[in-house]
Amino acid sequence: MEKMQELERKLQEALLRNRELELKNTFLRSDNSQLQSNVDKLQSDITSLESDKGKLESNIGILQTKLTKLGDELLYLRRSISIRGKTRTCSLANKQVKVYLTRAAITAMCHDPQMKAYYKRKVEQGKHKASVVNAIRAKIIARCFAVIRRQTPYVSLVA
Numbered sequence: 001m002e003k004m005q006e007l008e009r010k011l012q013e014a015l016l017r018n019r020e021l022e023l024k025n026t027f028l029r030s031d032n033s034q035l036q037s038n039v040d041k042l043q044s045d046i047t048s049l050e051s052d053k054g055k056l057e058s059n060i061g062i063l064q065t066k067l068t069k070l071g072d073e074l075l076y077l078r079r080s081i082s083i084r085g086k087t088r089t090c091s092l093a094n095k096q097v098k099v100y101l102t103r104a105a106i107t108a109m110c111h112d113p114q115m116k117a118y119y120k121r122k123v124e125q126g127k128h129k130a131s132v133v134n135a136i137r138a139k140i141i142a143r144c145f146a147v148i149r150r151q152t153p154y155v156s157l158v159a
Contacts, residue, residue: 073097074141105136114157
């Protein structure tokens with residue numbers, strides 16, 4: 001407490017010695033309107049940032065909902081394999097997505113060196129061609145999720 005009083009006394013002495021400093025000090029202490037307007041601007045900026053944060057959080061929620069729905073559809077794709085009876089697509093699965101994934105897997109088998117080598121290796125091991133195509137579909141889905149999770153473009157490696 002004594003140090004504060006001593007600093008205040010030294011400030012007053014310095015102000016008395018220098019008229020210019022005294023004028024600036026009185027100006028700073030008397031003009032609260034400028035300070036108040038700056039505080040108001042800061043508060044409005046904080047309010048706008050909070051509203052932007054709310055918008056971003058709602059967009060993140062929408063994206064999470066869409067990813068959850070996509071994950072559910074992929075789960076239905078996995079459940080489409082029947083244990084008993086004739087194999088058929090599950091009624092809950094999105095059949096159009098399965099068609100697109102199968103086409104993508106067949107195209108990848110022909111043109112992607114990694115997938116082509118994987119397909120040849122599995123068929124030589126005695127796997128059924130359709131089950132290898134299903135495995136390639138799963139690899140394509142895994143690649144898609146990895147690219148989304150990393151938020152970087154896909155980089156193909158040499159087989």
